[in-house]
Amino acid sequence: MQALVFDGHLRFDPSHPDPTPQPAEALLAVRLAGICATDLEIARGYMGFRGIPGHEFVAKVLEGPPALKAKRVVAEINCVCRECDMCTAGLSTHCRRRTVVGILGRNGAFAEKLAVPAANCHPIPDTLPDEHAVFVEPVAAALQILRQVRIEPRTKVTLLGTGRLGLLIAQVIARTRCQLTCIGRNPRTLEILDRKGIRTQLLADAQPREDQDIVIDSTGSPEGLPLAARLVRPRGTIVLKTTCAAPITLDLAPIVINEVSIVGSRCGPFPEAIAALAREEIDVTPLITATLPLSQGVKAFEQAAQPQSIKVLLKTEV
């Protein structure tokens, strides 16, 4: 099969071996996959990953249990043991022995086919086009924030970073009708939010006043957290959505003195994300910069890394 492989550098392999589904796994034919910031970091060596990256995707079931037969599905990315202390404590996304699709010990979706546990698959409604369904994984990650912090209409929230994930987080948070400000570097991505009536501010104009109840860092930059620490109020909360490969330098004293909470946030609930996208509550169309065939995957990664790019999709030629 065709596949995009990272083995120290990223290359297109026109004749990669097909995956062999293990017991309880489904074999999927990838229809469309999205390149996210984590993929770009992986292509720079993050996580020490080797193999086929790609974890945002929509696919069709080729082989699997009867309930999934020939269905169009999205799939959760954490493949878990159901036996370790985390799994039995109901924290299976943190399974001690997990593999993660396209990120940790398991091939991903930048290929014609992939195998994932059948239990990870969620059939999607016929009304949800591939171009929207491919955003289920990052929308779920955005929704996770609302499971970790309480956001009410009077809550002052600042979102730092209006890139791929930030534009989804902004829309998810705006649904709470809270007092939301989105701060970004790129006037073009801010415009997308402006048009939806979401308040935006250029990074250069930001005036940190330690007055925000919640600050969400989705900058993907080592500068995000230090700025968040100057925006958040005493006893406020910073939600970390940034995973950057490089270590950051941080002055802890204001965190301690202001008794700030910092909360790491990762994967979220797929059913809610599917429902929100099916109800068209999250508008993903303006986020799609380009759709390239899988065979042009290396070029697609280059394009995705450009500052003016938002989401670049890879389409499997059928």
Place this chain on the structure above:
Amino acid sequence: MQALVFDGHLRFDPSHPDPTPQPAEALLAVRLAGICATDLEIARGYMGFRGIPGHEFVAKVLEGPPALKAKRVVAEINCVCRECDMCTAGLSTHCRRRTVVGILGRNGAFAEKLAVPAANCHPIPDTLPDEHAVFVEPVAAALQILRQVRIEPRTKVTLLGTGRLGLLIAQVIARTRCQLTCIGRNPRTLEILDRKGIRTQLLADAQPREDQDIVIDSTGSPEGLPLAARLVRPRGTIVLKTTCAAPITLDLAPIVINEVSIVGSRCGPFPEAIAALAREEIDVTPLITATLPLSQGVKAFEQAAQPQSIKVLLKTEV
């Protein structure tokens, strides 16, 4: 009056001007004061403080409202406006216009006399000796942890750092009967905890397994938080009690991936601390390394900075 003054370097001033109490302030005669890690940092330039340091103390009221007349008191260190957004939101320890005794914009207790808001003073029981009462402020800071995180008998807690504050935190946390391990560098301070039946471990023997529900960092070292991140379980909580002047270097990825919470923690409840010390639930006697007269304050700071020192006290000669 005699006073210890920091104006870029620490010096003893035998004839410092007496403080002039402002309206609603009490004038106190200091009896005994303790040197803590923050004082040592201040003497290295932390917070840019200039003046008389010292914020852990017990004193006698010289002038003040009738209810305080001639009482022995301890005093909360945050002097607040009661009008700003923080004060009106019930977060007065985070007052926007606060001064902090011996730390920020206000002289402290390494002197014969100091003035503090009368409302900050808490009379102490006659049965509580000065040598115990001088620990009310740090015991309150230790108790603050229990207001910020839920600790139950089955909770796995690791305390990093068994110095001045750590030895108090260990005793406060042990009262919850949780599964507590205290990790430190210094066999002598670990022995104090061993004798109380609190489980201890030398830092060199620590095996981080990402399995602790709560990790408390009171190391005062830039290495504390990175180690805490390897000890805490996914979705666990790190409580930060360390304020070190130097910025730290931190890999954020494990915080995000494991969805860890980091909570800064500062000042705590004085009435609870007075009660715990009066009931002798916290044993402070083994923590006192030396008691020196105020006139030997510079030497006392040097002694407090020695690794084998725990708490050095300064006594006012009356």
